[in-house]
Amino acid sequence: MVATLGSLAMRPELALLNWFFEPLQYSFMQRSLAVAIMVGIICSVVGSYLMVQRLALLGDAISHSVLPGLAIAFWLGVNIFVGAFVAGVVSTVLIAWIPRRSPIKEDAAMGIVFSAFFALGITLITTIQKDTKIDLNHFLFGNVLGVTPAEVRDTAIIAGLVLLTVILLYKELLFYSFDPLGAKASGLPTDWLNSGLMVLIALTVVASMKVVGVILVLSLLIAPGATAYLLVPRLHQVMMLGAGVGVVSSVSGLYLSYYLNLPSGPAIVLVVSILFGLAFLLSPRYGVLTTPVTSRGSSLWQRLLALGR
Amino acid sequence: MTTSRSITVNHLSVNYRDIQALRNINVTVQPGQLVGIFGPNGAGKSTLIKAMLGLMPVITGIVTYGEDYLAHQLERVAYVPQRSHIDWTFPATVWDVVMMGRVSKTGWFRRFSAVSRQLATASLERVDMLEFRDRPIGALSGGQQQRVFLARALAQEAELFFFDEPFVGVDQKTETVIFKIFRELADSGKIVMVVNHDLGESITYFDQLILLNKELVAAGPRDWVLTRENMSRAYGGHIGFFGHAA
Numbered sequence: 001m002v003a004t005l006g007s008l009a010m011r012p013e014l015a016l017l018n019w020f021f022e023p024l025q026y027s028f029m030q031r032s033l034a035v036a037i038m039v040g041i042i043c044s045v046v047g048s049y050l051m052v053q054r055l056a057l058l059g060d061a062i063s064h065s066v067l068p069g070l071a072i073a074f075w076l077g078v079n080i081f082v083g084a085f086v087a088g089v090v091s092t093v094l095i096a097w098i099p100r101r102s103p104i105k106e107d108a109a110m111g112i113v114f115s116a117f118f119a120l121g122i123t124l125i126t127t128i129q130k131d132t133k134i135d136l137n138h139f140l141f142g143n144v145l146g147v148t149p150a151e152v153r154d155t156a157i158i159a160g161l162v163l164l165t166v167i168l169l170y171k172e173l174l175f176y177s178f179d180p181l182g183a184k185a186s187g188l189p190t191d192w193l194n195s196g197l198m199v200l201i202a203l204t205v206v207a208s209m210k211v212v213g214v215i216l217v218l219s220l221l222i223a224p225g226a227t228a229y230l231l232v233p234r235l236h237q238v239m240m241l242g243a244g245v246g247v248v249s250s251v252s253g254l255y256l257s258y259y260l261n262l263p264s265g266p267a268i269v270l271v272v273s274i275l276f277g278l279a280f281l282l283s284p285r286y287g288v289l290t291t292p293v294t295s296r297g298s299s300l301w302q303r304l305l306a307l308g309r
Numbered sequence: 310m311t312t313s314r315s316i317t318v319n320h321l322s323v324n325y326r327d328i329q330a331l332r333n334i335n336v337t338v339q340p341g342q343l344v345g346i347f348g349p350n351g352a353g354k355s356t357l358i359k360a361m362l363g364l365m366p367v368i369t370g371i372v373t374y375g376e377d378y379l380a381h382q383l384e385r386v387a388y389v390p391q392r393s394h395i396d397w398t399f400p401a402t403v404w405d406v407v408m409m410g411r412v413s414k415t416g417w418f419r420r421f422s423a424v425s426r427q428l429a430t431a432s433l434e435r436v437d438m439l440e441f442r443d444r445p446i447g448a449l450s451g452g453q454q455q456r457v458f459l460a461r462a463l464a465q466e467a468e469l470f471f472f473d474e475p476f477v478g479v480d481q482k483t484e485t486v487i488f489k490i491f492r493e494l495a496d497s498g499k500i501v502m503v504v505n506h507d508l509g510e511s512i513t514y515f516d517q518l519i520l521l522n523k524e525l526v527a528a529g530p531r532d533w534v535l536t537r538e539n540m541s542r543a544y545g546g547h548i549g550f551f552g553h554a555a
Contacts, residue, residue, distance in 0.1 A: 028483050040350075052396070052399055168417075172412055174401070175409040178395070178396075178399050178406070179409070181364055181394060182409070185364060185388030185471070186366055186386065186388070186410075186413045186465065187384050187386075187413045188412065229400055232400070233400055235405070236402055269551050297511040
């Protein structure tokens with residue numbers, strides 16, 4: 001079998017296939033890929049709501065805030081997904097509560113709450129690190145190559161829940177995220193929709209921890225949707241194309257990590273950032289290089305070509 | 310009969326961050342009326358309709374429509390916020406926005422019905438925007454955007470219409486279309502309440518005026534409200550308004 005693969009590798013198209021399939025013979029790579037694909041999809045879908053509501057910073061806040069819940073759950077022997085989720089929800093409630101009961105603005109509240117939670121999380125994890133084999137770095141930067149079958153199952157459950165909720169509440173969430181006052185005035189329970197959205201974000205962050213870690217998860221939440229937003233005009237198209245971008249980034253990041261021995265979370269984030277950069281430069285509607293600089297002028301791209309001649 | 314119901318605002322007071330925004334407002338609006346809400350900047354015009362619809366907390370006061378609280382009958386309401394409250398770079402097309410008017414009527418977990426799509430199409434046609442249905446909303450002019458919002462309100466099949474500053478930044482054609490539809494709605498027995506600040510000629514389109522300056526200065530038929538004394542009470546005597554000698 002090994003000999004056959006070796007001789008086939010002579011032909012370039014088969015070498016490519018071989019390059020693709022070789023990592024898949026390892027079950028840890030199968031698990032990592034499965035989790036990375038699911039996370040790539042739900043991050044892009046849920047992150048699209050954050051982007052259109054200008055709540056990117058809230059995604060960052062929630063992702064940093066899950067850390068203490070995770071540590072406490074680990075210490076108590078509870079499912080760490082549950083602990084992280086509870087901490088994410090508690091921090092969101094605090095962030096919403098502070099500006100309501102004081103003159104402090106929401107962004108300041110976010111800054112205070114998420115750094116406090118983050119600090120508490122790091123303190124707790126370093127304390128319990130001495131007695132257990134828990135590794136702080138795995139939570140901060142992800143450890144997708146170490147996912148267990150149980151974590152694949154948990155991620156699948158979360159991804160299913162998140163996608164089902166978005167599909168079932170799509171028209172309500174579209175109305176709410178575009179025009180919250182109009183949606184409320186038409187009788188929609190906008191407070192509940194907002195809470196539901198926060199729960200979706202917390203669930204998504206929790207599911208993504210293993211892949212990219214809490215520090216870099218913001219990239220997977222925002223960049224795929226932002227890339228798609230430069231290319232297609234409707235929210236559901238942004239979500240679907242964004243999911244494609246997310247999956248391509250997760251998978252190619254993992255392969256880069258496998259072959260070049262790079263840390264997998266940062267590799268994924270670098271790929272998605274490059275894809276965003278390409279859309280930013282080359283999008284037919286908004287691209288820096290493809291759209292006219294002035295109303296009557298030619299595009300930067302055309303000018304560069306002209307320079308070359 | 311549903312058309313005989315009126316809106317009653319009773320002792321409505323609203324604070325905005327500890328500052329009194331509205332003080333003891335009492336108004337009744339009969340069906341079939343096109344009502345303009347006027348007053349200087351910061352008079353509480355937008356606040357009045359938001360408070361009436363329960364979109365912001367009130368200190369005291371009751372707002373009823375017929376026998377029940379207005380805020381409990383929001384399925385009868387179409388509300389169009391100020392254009393500046395909307396992010397026009399949002400990834401949605403004209404069609405997406407008009408269909409938002411059918412969300413409440415459609416109900417949870419259901420797809421839009423063929424009837425809803427017909428209503429949306431007819432509403433877009435009525436504001437002369439049907440050919441733009443697949444355009445991104447960000448690619449429209451201010452007037453076109455406002456007509457799309459009017460189409461969304463029409464698609465809601467409401468009895469009560471609330472518009473916040475619908476004429477800001479719109480072209481003449483849009484203003485004509487909007488006033489024509491306001492008139493048609495009022496003539497068919499609906500209540501149309503419009504926050505406006507333009508004291509120009511367009512004021513003559515309204516049947517009733519509510520003149521505010523944190524408290525109610527006057528409310529009632531247009532000619533009855535538009536007195537020199539009322540205007541100087543609302544605007545502080547420096548207004549260059551010379552009425553419209555009928």
